[in-house]
Amino acid sequence: MITNLQQQIDSSNPNFTINFILDQLIKSKQNPLNLKGINEIESVNIPTMEKLDGEVKYDSKGREDLIEWIDHVLPLIQNSPISLNFRIPQVYAFKYSEQSKDFLLLEDLCFNNQKLFQVELADGLNNEQVESAISSIAHFHALSLSLPSKLIDSFKNHPNLDIDEKSLKIKERIFSTPDTAEKFKGNEEKLLNLFKNFGNYRIDQHKEFGLDPVIVHGDTWTNNFFFKKTEDKNSSEFDALFDWQVVHIGTGINDIVRLIFICVDAELRRLNSIKWLQIYEKSFNKIIKKLGKEEKNLKSFKLIKEIAIYHSKYECCFQLFLIANILGQEKEGTKREKLINRMKCLFDDCCKENGFFNE
Template sequence: MSAEQIKNIENLIPLGKGKKMVNWKIKRFTASGQNYGSLMLSVDIVVKTPTGSEEIHAIAKAIPHSEFIQKLFNAPVTFRNEITFYKKILPMLQRFQRQHGVKEVIDFVPKYYGSRLNLKGDEDKVDQDALLLLENLTVANYTTLDRTQGFDLDAAKLIITDLAQFHAVPLAFKLKKPEVFEREIMPYLRLWVPKQRGRIYLRKKLSQLIDDIEELKPVKERILKVFDESFTPRETRETFATIVHNDCWMNNFLFKLENGKPVKSVMVDYQSCSYGSPARDIVFFLFSSVKDDVLKDHYDDLIKLYHQIFMSTLGKLKCVKTPFIFEALQQEINYEARYSQFVHVAFMLYPIFIPKAEVRDITEHDAKMMLSHKIPEAQKRKFVFIVNEFIKRKWI
């Protein structure tokens, strides 16, 4: 898939009777460093209608040609899963909400226009012609924020509110319709785990980073112990288990701003969704993407806000709320922070803080490139902050 052409684009969007796609313009959408797992193209389409014409402004998400990126993100599986999320799972969850009288259903997801796995109509194969067409949110004045700066309190509150609903609605669906959840949703929720060779390389990079930061050397063995334990297979704890996004970092949230203040957020990139604890997303989001001073002053407030929205959402869907008391959520957070999210956060700092001069196009990515740049001081400071916060909370 190139920036100059999308094959058979006129067959991607169901337009309805009397409408016909007559013109379109395609170009690269994201700059290097904004997206790592897929090729993103902007598509501006003119549609002829019985009464005139209309425009569709979309983003086409395609599989990159890079074999490394395809393997890293398990593209044949994750691309199918993301298409299924937009095409099938999200509408199912929204119908479920409406059936329970909820008027303000999940709305922090871009509009879905169309998709395909290939050009042959083969439902068993994802190839280079696979495509997912979504609303171009920048046309509606949504924007990403500086990934190196982190979110302020207002932005963090918006995202925490959306995450609580994102987790609570499928959890309620699971509790109310367990057989449907198992049959229609679970097959598309697979957690990606690095292979043994990749883990050895990651451990080496983490060890080198600690050696380069004097104040962390005394706790090096404790940090590496947490790294090793992160890859121990563990059974899913069913009480809170739901759909988990698994990639809640800066670049996967867009905001509408009013007078410079975020008033609405949208979450994108559902290719890594899995079945597990919502605490995975909570911990990863807070410690990878929120300003340090906001976490210091408002961590407890943000967790309480999450729980409040989570419980309110379950209540609107007429679910028993007893198993989900605040103390139970805290236990989930403590567990996931200790056994899964420290490593996740630590290595997310590499793409977050990679110097702009060293950012490469998605077609050039490989494992060494993604982790071999000279570590900026800002990344070191953030890593020290995370280690100290995890130690303070007895997660390390």
């Protein structure tokens, strides 16, 4: 019998509670049990510690870069003299499976009545949320330069991030439904050429600009962002960044371009993209100065803009791929319309000679 949802399973970690296990495991069902606020439950199916010990283990044949991140990078970042200004959840254990039965057991970030919220992709981030997220990610990129060079180099063999239109059936997805097909009508050849010419992820991208590499998150969109929630309303304060499974080295600016392209509606993006790059410049260079690494690592706005443009067409390919995939599951008309419009506006800008980051 469970009499207290805050009962600790692992006494060595105050956040490893039954409530956390239930939240992470049961909510994956189609009709999750509503267990919040229940003080006593006579019978509920949760894994025993023996089952967790037996089945939820690090798999050295799986995500080696994630293991490296968990074991070596995260402790150094979290214990740095310059504090990280957002939270990265501790990973207690994970299991990797070729059959897509991956399992991550993460730290509960909502202890002590802390509340977080996510922004739905279709709703899009507002200006203040984008500013907060970019400032925090820039802070992290700069802080990663304080890591030992050998540790940073261990992430140079990044996962395959090429976007192959044919195998991913992106054109087929876009033209399989009337609403997306209508928006992209007459653009089939341009679409295919975009993926053909810019769908490959550029290796050693930082070297093209003579930069030392930073640690790149690699998957910066709303599904991995959490913001603080106050008692009476949602705030714009960036609080946590999840899912570090494709972490690798690079310029870092691609994290920002992806955030802007995927998470923001076109009107807001076009109006504020230059200002957001300036926020990145200010936040990144502030930490670089604190680290005493000004000589090699300060980034000018001109350079940041140049790098952002360099990444733009690949990140446009990724946005089209991601949203086309999500639209296959989204049935609500208004949300579909917003997502399709975000796709088409980005594609239109991508087809222009100087479509991105114009002052």
